[in-house]
Amino acid sequence: MTLSPQWLEQLRSRVTLSTLIGRTVKVQKAGREYKACCPFHNENTPSFTINDEKGFYHCFGCGAHGDAISWMTEQRGLGFMDAVKDLAAEAQMDVPAPDPRAAQRQEVRATLHDVMAAAQDWFVAQFNGTEGAAAREYLNNRGISESTIREFGFGFAPDSRGRLKQALSTHGIDQLIEAGLLIKVDDKEPYDRFRGRLMIPIRDPRGRVIAFGGRILGDGEPKYLNSPDTPLFDKGRTLYNLDKASPASRRTGRILVVEGYMDAIALAQAGFADVVAPLGTALTEHQIERIWKMVEAPILCFDGDNAGQKAAMRAALRALPILRPSHSLHFISLPAGQDPDDLIRSEGAHAFAALIAKPQTLDDKIWQVEFDAEPLNTPETKAGLKKRLSDHVRDIADQDIAHHYRQEFNDRYQAAFFAQKDSRSDRRFTPNKGRKFPSKFVSYKPLDETKSFLIEGYDLQIAKGILGGLIRHPCRISSHFEELHAIKLADSQLQILLGELINVAMSKETLDMQGLLTILEKTDCYNVAKGLLRADALNFTFNRKMPDDAPSQLIERAHKDLAEAIKVVTARPGLEAALAEATRRVQDDLTEESYAEQQRLREAKQLFHERLVDLTQIDDTL
Structure with missing residues (x-):
């Protein structure tokens, strides 16, 4: 045109x-x-x-x-x-039609828009009538307000095979079938597609109803039913709530992606208007491209159960081939078994806001999923991790981005399984043999007023080792109350476990591992705690299973290394912030003093990394 x-x-x-x-x-x-x-x-x-x-x-x-x-x-x-x-x-102006066939298609779409608008009005009328009582009760039990009900246009489809067909008969049976409102099977009489369901209109970016989602009330399958693809509706290209989220994202510079429309509605009611959802399928390449037109790094907020995390990983892998500079995906991990609505209802909107304020990057998500996929306790499983990461890198079409991913994954792999060489002596570092971590570098603290330590990225893997060490040596928890209270873990399940460990230690004067596990067995984080007892995650001395007759020197060594690991991982965020600030000063005004400070901080960062490598090198000679 x-x-x-x-x-x-x-x-x-x-x-x-x-x-x-x-x-x-x-x-x-x-x-x-x-x-x-x-x-x-x-x-x-x-x-x-x-x-x-x-x-x-x-x-x-x-x-x-x-x-x-x-x-x-x-x-x-x-x-x-x-x-x-x-x-x-x-303005009451006619848009010029490009050709007769296009004009005809436009006329068909215009007619279907009328049909969908009429269906929406009818569903809303049934919702507000006597038959809609169960639908209204369902939304009330979920905490959906009257204003939200009106804003999102909830309706109700009675449990009947022909009520909608009869009510909209003036539009013609063929139009109702083409709009996806009726089902036609062979030569049988067409019947209503949506029956006995809470109806949720799906709109295009202009706010026009193009499809419906229906949630069953009571028993029945499927739980959610969407309109089929029609001339108006392409499920793989449509995002729920895009008409409201798009202008909201202009103000926030952010887009949140959740699994379903009820999650999107709950978040919007809680004040997060910049939220969209796919429609019953994993996030598609077309949907990712559509979101990227609004923001460069949308935040995926999928459920904390296995299905939700698998959906997040599928989206991550679909994004890899179409990555381009500055465009990526971010992720948050919800508590196990919770969706965004559950989290907000149990802990408030501020809990969700805290999660999306510090999302996980795409490379970190892929590393975490593959690292946790199986026990990495043999050369073969470690090689398997390396191959899976390499396969993902090969899927990235942009070679510059692929190079950076390859380097990032290689650095993490090396740090996880191999000691770094000392460039000054070309000798591998030997833990606890005359080499002491410089205390002046432990003094760095985060620059914000909360004095908390956000642990994310590779440090989150180290934190898993620390939590496993605290479970094996619970007597040491009380010695680090102040530092542990300040730790904020990007993984919400690990954060919950840390809180439980602190609470148990505060209530028990003496505590051993078995006693701790017995207490944790009654909590939701027991399986997480058991998983952290695998000694293959990181080879810290304090993650090793201690025999009953272990010499006191071995136990003291583990306690000492655990204390130092906690110091290292809590000090590094402050060091990173100081280094970033020093780098900014060098870029703004390069002086001898600013350059010297930047180099000093870089050396300190390297020492942090080297000390963590030291701590992962188990040495049986004391």
Whole structure:
């Protein structure tokens, strides 16, 4: 379709820009113009101006500039043609049709939009009627408010094979079948697709209903039923709630991706409006590409159960072949057995906000999943890990990105299984033989006011070893209360386990491993604790199974190494922050002092890494 500049200019001239913008932003008259607080960045004093005579808006704060069409694309998140069509409908202008066949397809789609709008109205009427009592009770039990019910357009489909068909008969049976509202099997009479279900409308980016999702009320399968693919609806290319999430993401610079529409609705009600969901399938390449048009690194917030984590990994692997510079995926791990709605209802919106504030990167997600896939206690299983990682790297089409992934995975593999060589002596470090970790480097603390230590990435693997060591040597927990209280683990399941260990140690004066496990058996983190007792995760001395007649020197060695590992892993975040700040100063103003400070911190970082390598090298000679 070719739209002439003259036609587009006529369209712009028929739209009153201040009225259009005023529907979503509070505008005030200011002389011959209008002003408002800019919707593209946070501000308290209006710097956003609208000029109806010239037909443009401009922000003197962030530089946002455009006309009516760009307002619809940038703020509403519509595609160019969708924006033009919406504005043309408001201006009562006909959009030129490209050719007769395209015009015919457009006419069919327009007719189906009418059918879907009529179906939505009918479902809402049934929801508000006598038969909708069970649907209303279900939403009330889930904590869905009246305003959310209205905003998302919940409806109800009665348990009948022909009520919808009869109610919408004026639209024609063929249209109802093509819209996916009726099922036609061979020569049998068509019947209603959705029966006895809570109805959730699925909308396109312009807010028009194009499909439905139905949740069964009571017993029956499937639990959730979506419309089939139609001329309006392509399940693999559509994202639920995109019409509301797109403008919200312009304000937050973020998109959250959850597993299903009920999760998206619960998050939106809790204040996270920038949330979308796929529709009954794993996140597809088309959906990832669609999200990347809004943000460069969407955050996937899938359920904490096995199915949710498998779905997250499938999305990660689908993203690898289409990765491009600056575009990736981020992840958060929800507590086992919980979805976003469960977490918010049990711990509040702040708990979810804390998780998405520190998401896991794509490379870290893949490493974590493959590292935890099997016990790495033989050369063969370690080689298997290396092969799986190599296979993933080969899937990356962009060779520059593939190179960085290969280097990252290789560094982690080397750190996990092999000692680094001392460049000064070309000798492998020998743990606890005259080499002591410099205490001055342990003094680094995080720069924020909370004084907490966020442990993520490779350090999270080390933290697993530390937790396993605390389980094997629970008598040492009380010696590190202050440091352990300050640790914040990016993995929520590990964080819960750490809290349980602290609580048990505070309530018991004497404690051994078996007694600790007996107490943990009554909690949800027992299986996590048992998994950490595998000595093959990291070869720390304190992860080794101690015989009953173990010499006191061996036990003391384990306790000493455990204390030092805790110091190292809690000190490193502060060191990283100090190094980042020093690097920034060097880039801003290279002086001899700033360069020397940067190099000193780099050496300290290397010493951290070397000491962790030392600690993983088990030496039976004391």
